[in-house]
Amino acid sequence: MLLSGSLVFLSCLSISFNSHAQGIDIIITEGMNNARPIAVVPFKWTGSTVLPEDISDVITSNLQRSGKFSPVGLSSMPQFPTSDQDVDYAAWADKGIDTVLVGSIEPIGPDNYKVNYALIDVLRAQITGGESRTVVNGELVLNYDHIVVSREKEITGDQFRQYAHMISDTVYESLTGERGAFLTRIAYVVVKDRQTVAKPFQLYIADYDGANETRLLSSPEPLMSPAWSPDGNKLAYVSFEEKRSQIIIQDIYTRERTRITDFPGINGAPTFSPDGTQLAMVLSKDGNPEIYVMDLNSRELRRVTRHRAIDTEPTWAPDGKSIIFTSERGGKPQIYQVNLNTRRAKRLTFDGDMNLGASITPDNSHLVVVNRTKGDYHIARQHRESGNMLVLTRTLLDESPSIAPNGSMIIYSTLHEGNQVLSLVSLDGRFKALLPAKEGQIKSPSWSPFLL
Template identity: 40%
Template sequence: MKMRFKKWCLMLLLAIATPLHAALTIEITGGAGNQIPLAIVPFAAESMLPQSMTAIVGSDLARSGLFRLVDPASPQPPHDPAEVRYAEWTGKGAEGLVIGSISARPDGKLDVRFRLMDVVKQAQLAGFSYTITPAQLRSTAHKIADVIYEKLTGDVGVFSTQIAYVVKNGKRFELQVADADGYGAQTVLASQEPILSPVWSPDGTRLAYVSFEQKKPIVYVQNLVSGGRKQLVSVKGSASAPAWSPDGRKLAIALTRDGNSQLYMVNADGGNLQRWSANSIIDTEPDFSPDGKWIIFTSDRGGSAQIYRMPAVGGAAQRLTFDGSYNVSPHFSPDGKSFVFIQRQSGKFHVAVQDLATSQVQLLTDTPQDESPSFAPNGKMIIYATEINRRGVLAAVSSDGRVKQRLSVQAGDVREPAWGPLLKNQ
């Protein structure tokens, strides 16, 4: 029995020792003014694993900019609520404390337990247990970080989500999908022609994007589960700027089949193509409101590129942006109360947010070449593309502009980011 157990432990270590390389490295360049002091004690028996779950949890929370990690070193590190000596952690300045344990099961799985303790009130805020395979270790750490984030901030955590983006190396373009922290990157499509505008379906199982592989922009829908893909519509002219309806049944796209770029609706399977806007000017870059009642889009109908809103069933268009002569790439916030976009000022392009009720605009970035903003599904962060030293990188900024991050790869330009949805099983 002992020999079998030792052999199983060796197999476990080999299974989780497979190196995971980050396609994106993340640098935090700004933080919130009031950070929550949090101590995360290494879980019991965690040292037997090549990967530290608590290190992943801590990295997630630190990356949000809302937490200050307190030194977890202790003469008697607690792993159970009964072992917590609150005076010790109060003395360290911690307001929250994370403790837990990992144990191996005979069937090859792991039992993971964690508790979030309120140091000030000396009470447990949350506690969960997971039975996982070794391959699920990292994703479980993200789930733990999500629980902690939600309990301490009141907002939904997005550490378990994914992002899509395009990497350009020389003449090669790759559409990649990775975890929100940049790990586990997988190539969805590789091409010698440009790839643009990836956008997630609401259920996270499909990506719509624009490919130039037929020497003109064409919209494709890729199934991330089966790997299959199809051209959305086959018409003369170009197709671009796809946007999913909230129920995932339709897409809004821009087509030039009748001359200038106009907006069309089409079923997700490519059927029932219908023209949505009809005029002699350019309409493009549509985006649905979270309730599906509105579409926001870019148009030059006023003489310059500005952002408009129109009922999804059609009707009169309402101009939304008036600051500056060039405002493009609008996307609704997840709560539908604001939208993010790119605004040009003095020849520089910045990420901005506008409140729909007050029309108040806030510039969020000071980088000069920003593009392609995309909200995180909790609305608290915005990922976008920018340029640093003539190289494309991704960056993220909080919706209030206080927290900033920079994401890059070792080689190549990174562009066209899109933050994936919250999944129901998370």
């Protein structure tokens, strides 16, 4: 069953933000050869009007972009069933397709719709003939264990896309055992031509796939380093609107902005603690750029690092007990970890000329960094226990990696055909995609937490 309150949540996601047309698209460049085949059959529409959104098309795109699935095209489908009863299991098995998603959409009132769907294990269905029988308390009971998941939900017209993401998450988790991250957002900064745009620095949020792009802020001065709060309701970022750096927290629904710091010198790289009660940041108010942590309720500030070298780019460990950061204390930028209780720091990276901009996967198994080797900046991952590092990308001047909340994908900024764009790479490096902007330079991506 869907979590209670899901419709309320969908309504919240549908609040108008002054949405603009989609500004980025995902173009897959590598990684579909080893993906698992799956069929997403177009959901049957029983109404007479045009659907608000093509649910099956959104699901197909989501699964394909995950890098783990290769949805078959319509021309390769042997039939177009709308329920389990309509599925010819042998026909699908003959095509080498072992999983099929079917569904239907029915109008039930003004701007109200009933959506049914079922995910079917074709191979298991062939073995059981579509059903099996067991005895429970002395009675014969039919089992349909070839139906991996089957659900029904009533939604409104403005909830189609979000519900498609929810179905995609359910399919992904049912087949991989890993939570899906399709119902998430990304934040990023777009820089437009300063000669033609009065406020060229613009802060955007969008669905993870670039849809529903919404501009939160336009500024004549730079905006940098957006970071999501753990509840997905706020963004912390750096603004130079007052001709100096300040850390701002903005509510993405009310648009209310709160200035958090305005110290002399550097105010940079804000990042929320896992419980949302604290904000790590870089300040140079005491002379040298160091890592600080602020309690957001009391505004009490404590200094975490104390070194003559530059310490920057903090990110929290998943347990909230330590902070990973970049430091030049070894000569060139490398990644260190500082215990918040003892304030003792240890070096974590050694491969290549330098490493910077680290993030930690949600399961704490890997560091994701920008690695420079022989002058090339690429996204790399380092295993926390073994220390082994694997370079994941071959793009140019990669920076600002941000990890999906399920740890499966990394979004980052890179250079493509002379423009700054966003790009995706899977944690294993097999799947790659570009997210080029229709206009302007796009950078500083930040992947939201799970939104449900």
